[in-house]
Amino acid sequence: MITTTYVDHVLREGKDIGLRKRERKLYTNNQSHVFDYSSWSKGRWSSVPFDHPATFETLAMDPEKKEAIKKDLIRFSKAKDYYRKVGKAWKRGYLLFGPPGTGKSTMIAAMANFMNYDVYELELTIVKDNSDLKKLMLETKGKSIFVVEDIDCSLDLTGQRKKKKDEDEDDDDDDEEEEEDASKKKWKRESTVTLSGLLNAIDGLWSSCSGEMIIVFTTNFVDDLDPALIRRGRMDNHIEMSYCRFEAFKVLAKNYLEIESHDLYGEIERMVEETDMSPADVAENLMPKSEEEDADICLKRLVKSLEEEKVKARKLAEENIKKKAEREARRKKKKAEREAKRKKKKADEEDTNKEESDEEGEES
Ligand SMILES: Nc1ncnc2c1ncn2[C@@H]1O[C@H](COP(=O)(O)OP(=O)(O)OP(=O)(O)O)[C@@H](O)[C@H]1O
Numbered sequence: 001m002i003t004t005t006y007v008d009h010v011l012r013e014g015k016d017i018g019l020r021k022r023e024r025k026l027y028t029n030n031q032s033h034v035f036d037y038s039s040w041s042k043g044r045w046s047s048v049p050f051d052h053p054a055t056f057e058t059l060a061m062d063p064e065k066k067e068a069i070k071k072d073l074i075r076f077s078k079a080k081d082y083y084r085k086v087g088k089a090w091k092r093g094y095l096l097f098g099p100p101g102t103g104k105s106t107m108i109a110a111m112a113n114f115m116n117y118d119v120y121e122l123e124l125t126i127v128k129d130n131s132d133l134k135k136l137m138l139e140t141k142g143k144s145i146f147v148v149e150d151i152d153c154s155l156d157l158t159g160q161r162k163k164k165k166d167e168d169e170d171d172d173d174d175d176e177e178e179e180e181d182a183s184k185k186k187w188k189r190e191s192t193v194t195l196s197g198l199l200n201a202i203d204g205l206w207s208s209c210s211g212e213m214i215i216v217f218t219t220n221f222v223d224d225l226d227p228a229l230i231r232r233g234r235m236d237n238h239i240e241m242s243y244c245r246f247e248a249f250k251v252l253a254k255n256y257l258e259i260e261s262h263d264l265y266g267e268i269e270r271m272v273e274e275t276d277m278s279p280a281d282v283a284e285n286l287m288p289k290s291e292e293e294d295a296d297i298c299l300k301r302l303v304k305s306l307e308e309e310k311v312k313a314r315k316l317a318e319e320n321i322k323k324k325a326e327r328e329a330r331r332k333k334k335k336a337e338r339e340a341k342r343k344k345k346k347a348d349e350e351d352t353n354k355e356e357s358d359e360e361g362e363e364s
Pocket residue numbers: 058059060061099100101102103104105106107220241278279280281283
C-alpha cells in the first residue's frame with residue numbers, strides 16, 4: 001500500500017501544492033520589429049510576478065452568472081480526459097464584452113487567481129507580422145490565460161462586415177460617421193497583422209500541445225468584430241459584462257464599505273436598475289476619500305452621482321433624437337435633390353431625342 005497508493009498520493013499532492021505555491025507570472029510581449037542583440041536576448045515575452053488581488057468574491061456581477069462561470073472553469077480544469085476522448089485540444093475561449101469599466105480586466109485576474117494560472121497579455125499593435133504572431137503564440141506555456149484586450153482596437157476586424165454594410169446601404173451615409181471611421185482606420189493601419197493571420201495563429205495555438213489554456217478576448221464593441229473571430233469553437237463562452245445593477249452594487253458596498261444593508265439601499269436599488277453606471281464609477285463613489293468619510297457619506301455621494309448620470313443620460317437621449325431627425329432630414333433632402341437631377345437629365349435626354357427625330361423628319 002505504501003509503495004503504490006500512498007507514495008502516488010504524496011507525489012500528486014506535492015505536485016499540486018508546488019503548483020499552488022509557485023510564483024505566478026504576468027507575461028507581456030516585447031516589440032517584435034527591433035533587431036538588435038539586447039531586444040533579441042530579452043526573448044519574445046517579458047514577465048513580472050502576477051499578484052492581482054481580484055477574486056470572484058470581490059467581482060461585482062450577477063451571482064448566478066458568476067457561479068456559472070466558476071462551474072464552467074472547474075469543468076474545464078477537470079476535463080483533460082474528455083477533451084482527449086473527443087479529439088479536441090484542451091483549450092477554452094472566452095469573449096468578454098461590455099462598456100468600459102464593467103470589469104473585463106478584473107474578471108481575467110479573478111479567473112487567473114481561481115485557476116492558479118499565469119497570464120499572457122498580447123499587445124497586437126506591436127507585433128510585426130502574421131508569422132511573428134504565430135511564433136509568439138507558440139512560445140506560451142500551459143496552465144495559463146492568453147489575453148488579447150480591446151481586440152476591436154488592435155486590428156481592423158470590421159473590414160468585411162463594413163464593406164457588406166456599405167453595399168447594402170444608401171450612398172448617403174452620415175458624414176460624421178465616415179470621419180470617425182477614417183480616423184479609426186488610420187490608427188489601426190499601423191499594425192500589419194491581419195484578421196486571417198490572427199485566426200491562423202489562434203488555430204495554431206489551439207492545435208499545439210502546450211496543455212490546458214484559456215484564451216480571452218475583450219472588447220467594448222462586440223458588434224464590430226468579425227463573426228469568424230468569435231464563432232463557437234474559437235470563443236466558446238461569450239460573457240457580457242454589464243452596467244452595475246443592485247446585486248453587483250451589494251458586492252461593491254461590501255468590498256468598499258464593509259456593509260450589507262443601509263437605509264439608502266432601497267433608493268439605490270431603484271436608481272441603479274434604471275441608470276447605466278459602470279461598476280468602476282460606482283466603486284469610485286463608494287471609496288472613502290478620507291478618514292472622516294463613512295458609509296453614509298459615500299452612499300449619499302453615490303445617490304447624487306446616479307441622479308446626475310440620469311439627467312445626463314436623458315439629455316444625451318434627447319440630443320440623439322434631435323441628431324437622428326436632422327440626419328433623416330439631410331438624407332431626405334439629398335434623395336430629393338438626386339431625384340430632381342435624375343428627372344431633369346431624363347427630360348433633357350427626351351428633348352434631345354425629340355429634336356433629333358424632328359430634324360430627321362424634316363430632312364426626309
Ligand atoms: N465588476 C466589477 N467588480 C469589481 N470591481 C470592478 C468591476 N468593474 C470595474 N471594477 C473596478 O473598476 C476598475 C476598472 O475595471 P476594469 O479595468 O476591470 O474594467 P474594463 O471593463 O476592463 O474596462 P476597459 O474596457 O476600459 O478596459 C477596476 O480596477 C475595479 O476596481
